[in-house]
Structures are given as C-alpha cells and as structure tokens.
Amino acid sequence: MEAIILQILNGLDKGSAYALIAMGLTLIFGTLGVVNFAHGALFMVGAFCAVTLSRILTLSHEVVDPTRTDFLGNPLKVDVPYAYDWFGQATGDAIIDWAVPLSILFAVPVMIIIGVVMERGLIKHFYKRPHADQILVTFGLAIVLQEVIKYFYGANPIPTPAPQAFASSMDMGAALGFEAGQIIYPIWRLVYFVFAAIVIGCVFAFLQFTTFGMVVRAGMADRETVGLLGINIDKRFTIMFGIAAAVAGLAGVMYTPITSPNYHMGMDFLVLSFVVVVVGGMGSLPGAVLAGFLLGVIEAFASLPQVLDVLPGLNQIIIFLVAIVILLTRPRGLMGRKGVMEE
Amino acid sequence: MTDQTEQHATSAAPAASSATQSSTKVLGLGPKDFKLMFLVVVLTMAAPFLLNPFPEGSAMAQFNAGYPDLMQRFVIFGIFAIGFNILFGLTGYLSFGHAAFLGVGSYAGIWMMKLLTMNVIPAIVVSVAVAGVFALIVGYISLRRSGIYFSILTLAFAQMSYSLAYSVLTPITGGETGLQPKVADPRILDGALEAGASPRANLFGLEMGAGFEWQVGNWLFTFNAGYYVAAVVMLVAFYLSIRIFRSPFGMMLRAVKSNQQRLSYTGLSPKPYTLAAFVISGMYAGLAGGLLVAMDTQVGAERMFWTASGEVVLMTILGGAGTLIGPVLGAGLIKYMENILSKINKDILHEWFFFLPDGFENLMVELVYPFIGKGWHLTLGIIFMLVVIFLPGGLVEGGQKIAGMFKRGKDADASKTTPAE
C-alpha cells in the first residue's frame, strides 16, 4: 500500500506538468485550431522567468566589510545584493529565498505578452493553412526561442532552489496514518501538485462560469456559428492564447526547483505533452488533464524496481506504449470529439 | 493548399511531356528530368572541386566544404531526405519518426561488418532490408491513423526505439557507447587481419578512407573513395525517386495527398499505397543509415533521437517538399550550416570585419556572433520559419520565382503559351 501511494505521489508532479502543458496545447488547438509546437518552448521560457527574477534579486555590488579582513590583512570586499540595501538584510534574504514563487507575479505578464505577440504576429497568419504548416512554423519558432535562451543563459542547467521552507521532504506516511518513514516526499513536489490543481481549477472555472469562457467554449465547439453571431471571436482567441501561454509559463516557473532549467527542457516536455494531448483526445480539456495525470502516474509505476526487474527499460517507453495502444483502440483518444484533426 | 504551386510544378510536368510524346526519353526520363539528373550527376561528381572554391590559407577557406567527411554527409543525408520526401512530399503524411529507420539500418549494417565482412555491400543491402521490414511494421500500425495522430504514432515508435536502443537492447546496440567493429569480431567471410591492423570498411578491397589529394596552385582538392561510393548510391536513389514521381504509383500517392475521399470512392484503398510509400521511404532511410556506417564504422543511439527525425523534416521542407531536387538541397544546406557555420568563432569574425574602425568592428562582431558558431541553430530556425511563412514550396519555389522573374523580363509572350500556367 505504501509503495503504491508513493508511486502515485511520484507520478503526480510530472503528471501535473504534463497536464498543465497539455491543457494549454489543447486549449490553443480547440479554440484556434492551431497545432502549437512552440508550446514546450513557452514552458521553458516560463522556467527562465524564474531564473531571471532570481538573478535580478541577487544582483550585487561590492562593499568593503570593515569588520573582516582577508588572509593578507586587507579589509574584505563582499558582494551585497541590492535587495539588502532596499529591504534590509532579513527581508532581502526572504525575498531572495522566495524568488521562485515570486516569479509567478513576474512571469504572468511576461508570458501573456509573449503569447499575444506570438498570436498576433505569427499564429494568426496560419489559421487557414494546413496543420502541417502550423506544426512546422511553430517548430521553427521553438528552435528560435530555445536558441535565444541558450545564447543568454548558456547551455548548462541552472539550479534554482525552492524556498527553504519547502526545500526539505516530509513524511507523508505518518501524515496519512501509515507507518512512519515509508513515504518520504519532497514538499515542493506537493506544492507543485497543489499549484497545478489550482491553476487547472481556475482555467476550468473561468471557461465554465464567465461569459467570456462560454463564448470560447462555444467557439471550440463550432467556430463558424459563433463568428456568425457577430461576436468578435478572434480577439477572445488572442486572449485565450495569452492565457495558454501563461499557464505553460507558470508550469515552467514552478518546475524549476524540481528540474534545473536548461534551454531544451521545453522540447523534452513537448514531445510527451503532445502524446498526452493525443491520448486525452485533441481539443478536449478534461481529456488532457486526465491523460496528463494518468500518464505521469503510469510512468511512475513503470519505474518501480520490481517492474524493471521483470521488464527492463519499461519506464522509458511506457508512455509511448500506452499512447500507441490507446490510439489504436480509441482513435479519438480518451475523450476526443469526432471529426477533430481527422482529415 | 499552400504547396499548390509546388504540386503544380510536379504534376504539370508529365502532362506537358505527353504532348511532346514519349519518344524523346533518355534512360526513361523526359527531357526536363534528364536535364535535372544530368545536372545532379555533374554536381556530385565534381563536388570535390565545386565545394573547395577558396584557396588554402585564405580568409574564406573556412567556407570550403570539400572535405570527405562533410561531402559524405551531404550525399547520405540527401538520400535520407529524398526518401522522406517520397512519403511526405507525395502523400502528405508527416512522419516524425524517420530517424528510427536510419538508426535501425545503421545497427544492421554494423552487425554485418562485425559478423560477415568489412565489405560495405552486405552491410548496405542488409541495412535497407532490415529498415524496410521495420518500416513495414511501424507503417502498418501508424497508418491506421492520419493527420497529427499519425505523426504522434511515428514519433512514439521512434522514441521507443531510441529508448530501447539506449538501455535495454544494449547487448545488440552497445547502449550508450554504441558499436564499432573490433579486431576480435568473427567476420566469417574476411581472412584474418594482419597483426596490428584494424578492420577497415572497404568495397572489394578499396578502402572507404582511401583517396588522393591534388594540389593546384593554392587549391587542394581531396578525392575520397567513400564519398564516390556514397555519391553513386545517391545518384541511383535520386534516379529511382524521379521514376517513382513520374510513375502511376507516384500519381496515386499525389492523389492520396490531394483527396483520399475521392480515391476511396474510385475503388482504391489509400492504405496500400501509403504503406508502400512508407516502406520505400523507410528503406531510403535504412540505406542512408547503412552508408553512414560504411563511412565511419560506428553507431550510437543518438542518431535515432527525435531531433534527428525533426532534422530530416527541416531538410525536406527547407528545400521544397514534393519537389525532386528540394530535399537534396535542404540536406546540403543544413549539413553545411552544421559543419561550416558552426565552426566560425569570434576571432574569425574579427578577421572579417578587420577593415572597419575598431568600434564598428566590435559592434559587427557582437551582432553577427549570436547567429554563427554555437548559435547556428538560431540561424537555422529563423531561415526555416521564413521559408515556411513566405516560401511554402521551399528553396525550389524561391528559385522558380527568381527564374520566373528573369523569364518574364525576357519573353513575356512565351510564358503565356504554356497552358499549365
């Protein structure tokens, strides 16, 4: 039992990331009818928003510390972050420590701007073009985005720690009433899961309960009819693209303490996220979320040593295997609608 | 819809040739195709000269691409892209997993070299065959879906192959270290190696690494046996692809791309045609994989990674999907950038902009630097986006547009009489 719970928990954080990216992908696909291969890159850009903010917060200047000397006996020069100057040492430290969560505030506007610019500047012109062209141009854009990031931040992963308060692990076993010491789980992963659940909940609530959302959902079901009603659907779709970009960006921001961001992390996630979208059913939001968590958890179970003893390497291929089986048995994925992307 | 102009070019050609009757055929090719084939033969055969236009030691010498390793890559990836184009260019099915067939071909080839002989012929033949069988299995399953579902299925198969080759199948694939022929391998057809000699790939004794250099003034030209073997194979592959494009089979594939529904209601199931195209293009990939092994006698799993599959897509689109010569051009361009552009560093840039005042020199170097050296992918991504946005028919369409501009300037009347326009 403990082992099973542990694996489910282990699958949740990756599953959350899959679900968040896949949700954005399928939102864009469902509303704009565009297959966005640059969506993984948006996730990656989000992660680098966190890197950027923590770099800004730790910008330092040199001051001479009169109370200490170096080994030659001269007064020691130390780097002092500007944050200390502005907020005092204690608050400054706290702010630097909380750089990743604070990045959310920074990333949301940045990502929305990137998303809107992307949609108005590029994607808009591809609505009427074949899906293959959309895939190709966004694939090109993804390459450009990741190369730009590589140019500014280098090719190596950049460790970006979680706040001290969340950096440790907690004993979930004890918390859930099992034997202590059986289910040790890093707190940040739990935070990530809760965060993802909140974001997903917000997006669903937004689509479900606002007029804006209702129009968008109607547009997802039947774009032309809504257009005929005289509703300016294009503007709403631009905003939707911005939101999808923000969701991907947030997924990236919060993922930085789990995996140190590097410039190609987006592509790695994109490939799997596409599998997730397709398994969930193109254009289906609940499908994307369900498939995201499902595949994350399945992957975790396939990584159990007991499983790997019997079927070595299963963890590497399980997602693809599941995808193949589902696509062949359920052509439209778990919750896909008929007639979407089948021409 | 976007590649209409392109399709237009390929489909109008046979129709036009019917007017001039088939009697003017050479080697089974119409006059236009024959010209193209002839041009490609001349270019590949003279490549050691053409790719080394700059004298040794000159500032431009780093743009020379006429060294064996790179020339081999040009033709081998040309084959890969030609094959990919038979699937994507003709049927419109976008496979995101073709590198798997290349990788499988390479592994099959290297095993022939380990077990049978260092002669490249069995290696290449078996590469093609094994890749073909693998493509048949993957294609049979993946083609049950179309559109993005097909793309994802092929991607899934390829990533699975990569992961398996990297981990579980280590006894067959060498895992992370890959495979290369060892002195101790059985090689039942070859005699024992001389003491201290290492196994070398050869064609009936002619070593792939063999060659000679020819110094003309400051120019140094390298003629390499391996390159010429690969080039001849590429020419055969190119010739076959022309024949496929012009054949009834090729027409059916274009019909699949154009309107599957009409094809079904004309009594033809699209599936066997697309599957045949898939297998043929998988065999081309296997051929490319076998040749890679024949040239550098080593394999690693990374050549099956999905980025490698993405690369052949880039090559084909960049050059012009659905055109005959486009994929070869695309492959050449990308491999050139990968090998030449990526080697330029800041010192070289400073040399180029030496003539500018210091401030400007530094500025120019800073401006250009992100796009070259390690940043060559950025240039590639930008070029690729520009091509998809403005030239959906790839470089070939660009060439045609430019040629059209010149033509129109010359004789406005002549173009009017072409009915297909």
Add this chain to the structure above:
Amino acid sequence: MGILEVKGVNKRFGGLQALGDVNLSIADNVCHAIIGPNGAGKSTLLNCLVGKLIPDTGSVSFKGNSVLGRSPHEINQMGISRVFQTPEIFGDLSVLENMMIPCFAKRDGYFKLNAISDVMAQRDMVEKAEHMLEEMNMANKKDMMASSMSRGDKRRLEIGMCLAQEPSLLLLDEPTAGMARADTNNTIDLLKQIKDERDITIAIIEHDMHVVFSLADRITVLAQGTPLVEDTPENIKGHPKVREAYLGENSGH
C-alpha cells in the same frame, strides 16, 4: 427486384432522426430522382449507400449483395459511383491525371505497385482518359490544375471520372446546385446522353425541378427522413402531399 434495394434503414445523429424507416427500390436502367426539402436526409441516404455511413438498422443490397459492412472502395468496386454535393476531385492533379485515376482503378483493381514505368507511357490509359475528356468536352483543359477550374467544370470532371469507371449505378447529389442556367442545361444534356447511350442506372438528388422533370423516370419524395410518395413524374407533379411538404418549404425561402 431492383438493382438497389433499401429496406427499413434508420439513421440517428444523436437526438436527430435523419432517416426513419426508409424503403426504396431502384429499378435497373432507370433514372430515379430523390427530392425533398433541405435537411430531409437525402445526402445521408446516399452516404448510407456508399459506405460513408453505416445505418443503425436496415439493409442495403446492390445486385442482390449486401453493401453493409463493406468499405467505400469495396462498394465502389461492386459498381456504384458517386458524385458529391460539393465536387470531390483531386485538386492538386492535372485534369488529365484526374481522369486517369479511375482508368487505373478499373484496370488495376485493388493495388498494384507500378513505381518505375512512366505514367504517361501507359498509352492505353492515357488514351482512354483523353477520350473520356473529349466526351465530357474538356479535352482543351486537360493540362489545367483541377482546382483552378470553375465549379461547373469541376462537377463535369467529377461526373466524367465516375463514368470512366463504367458503373452500373451512378449516384448524383445535387449536380446542378450553384450552377448557372447554361451550365445546368449542359449538365442536363450530358446526363440525358449518358442515360441514352449507356447501360446505366442513375439516382439523382436534385432541388431544381426543371432538372428533375427533364431526366427522371421515377421520383421519390423524402421528407424528414421518411419517403412520402414514390411515383412517376406526371403523378408527382399534381400530388397534393408533395406540394404541401415540398413547395411549402420552398416558399419559405
């Protein structure tokens, strides 16, 4: 016993009963028109005949063999060709190539890997296709890209492609919809000529009563998924039920 027998066919789309207990028998060698208001289920009925849709219940048999459970290309091979409501042709291919594909289909049947010989060297196929284009009065357009033609020409080409297969049953879904009067008359002449010269059964869906009464030997009126009456054109013209269901709808436009 007609060449095509439709018995008790039902088809629902979610809550919508598109076809309700359709019985239809089309006799050999006649031109049978199916008319009815928009949304009556005419196209849906054709879709059930050619394997695009599978009826929920009922049977469809052609020359005594059931077509249900067969894929579209198999049904086509049994001798049913279909012209669609919006022209379905190979837009990226030349007109001649469009016409050659049914010629190949007829000869090669299921699948033949002929990847080396030149398509234009198949003289018999090329000649047959060119001959067919001449019959359709399109020989001068043979090198055009099919997608660049007018809608009337596309429709003409599609009819020609179906005829090139020498089907026993030709299904036409609103062949003159959206056509200019002159084009419509051309199409009527063409279809009349086909009817007279060939051993062929035609089922035609049509809104234009001029076309229907010029061509049809028998007429079935479909309303809300159910056949209302079936009779000769003369009798249909004066039928009160038809006037109500059909003209009533028409006057609403």
